Amino acid sequence: MKIRPSLRLYFFASMVVLSSAMAIGFSFLSVNYFIDGLDKGLNGVMLKLSQTTEVKPGETKELVGFNIASRWEDMPASIQQRFKKPTEVGLLHKTKDRPSMFSMPQNLFFVVYYPNPEGEPRYISRIMLEKDKPQLLANIEPEQRMLWIAITGIAAIVLFAFFLFMVMKKIAKPVESLRGWAKSLNQTNLQQTPPDFTYNELNTLATLIRSSLLSANESVEREQRFLSYASHELRTPISVIRSNVELLNRLSEKAPLSDKQQLTLQRIERAGLTMSDLTETLLWLSRNDDQQSAPEPVNLAEKITTLGNELDYLLNSKQVDVLINTDNQNTTINTEATGCHIVLTNLIRNAYQHTQQGQVRITQQGSRVIIVNSSAQTDTPHSANNTNKPANIGYGLGLELSEKIIKRHGWVYEVNDMPGRYEVVVDFS
Known part of the structure; x- marks a missing residue:
């Protein structure tokens, strides 16, 4: 069974996906801006220290957690192991120890190079180790932090989806009313x-x-x-x-x-x-x-025989054989008599009128009537219409009118159009 697409479901899913993508995108952007701000703040502090701190070659000064040296060789060993000697002025180098991409950084390392006002080199570094964090923050596991971040994000998406659903419901209710009103329209x-x-x-x-x-x-x-x-x-x-x-x-x-x-x-x-x-x-x-009148008894066998004889004049000067096979003459069915008479008259007339040479066979079985007109003519290769189908066989205004009557009553109606043969089946039950 083919599932039809729903405009409402499509709009709802699109908005949820779009909002989720925007939330995730802005979250990453916010984190990036936050980290970039911290880096700039840290870099500014390092610049100030490089301009105000006096340090001699061979020694390292430590101020508020920052290491200042005039030579790269005097930097802490962990800094020298993780970084190459910086040469670009003011460029903050950083690295971190992180077990996996989904875990929080454990140890952070920063280093920058600035010359002091006299032009002497100053190397400033900062080391933030996991063990040096405050006890309050140390008690919070990285996995718990990521879990709370995920829960907060999912809660925000769910809340947005709920409000979106309520708005759509408010909009969809009048649309549903319009659809119901349109379906109920009549004269x-x-x-x-x-x-x-x-x-x-x-x-x-x-x-x-x-x-x-x-x-x-x-x-x-x-x-x-x-x-x-x-x-x-x-x-x-x-x-x-x-x-x-x-x-x-x-x-x-x-x-x-x-x-x-x-x-x-x-x-x-x-x-x-x-x-x-x-x-x-x-x-x-x-x-x-x-x-329309109510159904009444109709003797189909008698009616077909009578109509076949009355319309026999249409076969004058034609080489057409008519075969009528009906059930017991005493068998009757309950149907709309006038419509049944008009349909049979038009179908039999149509078959007689559009068969120039061949055979017309009318078969009645209970409420079912089968009318077949076939042509015995054969065309030569030089014929104007090179086809085995007799000219206009099975077509006419009577057939179209009969189809309208059959459709109005809901009777069973079948048409089999083949080369040289046209079959119409009607069930008046």
């Missing part, structure tokens, strides 16, 4: 003014969300009204066309029409039936969800 509460989300930016975002949804909702309503009005308006001319076709069929019984006239009349009749079915489909789709 009923969309007309209401958005609540106050504390921050101006969130209020602006809520206003934009509401405006966008209002615009989309108005567009959907306009489309539904257009479909409803157009379907109602088309009903009248389609009814006129169909009634006049029926009248012409009756008149042709007394005065037979020519073959061309009969063929033209059949085309008008087929077009009228197609327009009638599409109009009913568009009108049904424009209805609101609360206007």
Whole structure:
């Protein structure tokens, strides 16, 4: 399972890491400045001693813990062992005894070279041994000092993380409220003014969300009204066309029409039936969800057989074989009858209409209907469309409208599109 990244967690972790890095960095910087300050203070004391202390060659004077000599050979042996003879004026040399990088220094050694006002050399050194520390400081182990430093640092980071969490919680609460409000929006509460989300930016975002949804909702309503009005308006001319076709069929019984006239009349009749079915489909789709009727018993086997026969005119002058396999004629299922009728009509019409040569197979198993239209045509290498798939097989407006109806009812719907074969599976359960 893929874990989605959280913006809140990312921000929290980034701030904790950044603050920890800054705390550690400033700690090292503070320690460095502190030590540098001590070195400068010590160097200043050594300079003063070099300018005011008289010392003869061969002897060493000790004042307040500092050793002053005029010759390097007169310096303490521990200083001579750890340092080379300094030649640069005023440069403080230092070293320390430290068992490990995480332990406190035990012994410190300093030495510097200054000439006195007469130009005579002066070497000043300072030795700080662990055994010479005050008893109060000597009782504190270096490990304890490092532990307290670590505890103090961790406590500071934890305290910062706690305050950061509280600030984020205060900021995140209005954001969570905005998300909950956006998820609860529907046609009923969309007309209401958005609540106050504390921050101006969130209020602006809520206003934009509401405006966008209002615009989309108005567009959907306009489309539904257009479909409803157009379907109602088309009903009248389609009814006129169909009634006049029926009248012409009756008149042709007394005065037979020519073959061309009969063929033209059949085309008008087929077009009228197609327009009638599409109009009913568009009108049904424009209805609101609360206007849908309750499920009722539907005999799928009988309906498929009836529709197959009624739409058989679409196969005139075509070399298409139709195979219909259904269950027991007495078997019924409970489903939305109008939607089921429209879907089956459109799918069967679509299969008949877009198969020029080949086979249409309709299989019904309980509430499951499988419609397969396949082509027996083969293309030559010099064909305009060099493909085994028949032209426009399986496609049409009826198929798209059927998909919308199926989606509205939540029926199972599968499409298998292969070269030369188009299969549609619908389960009306």
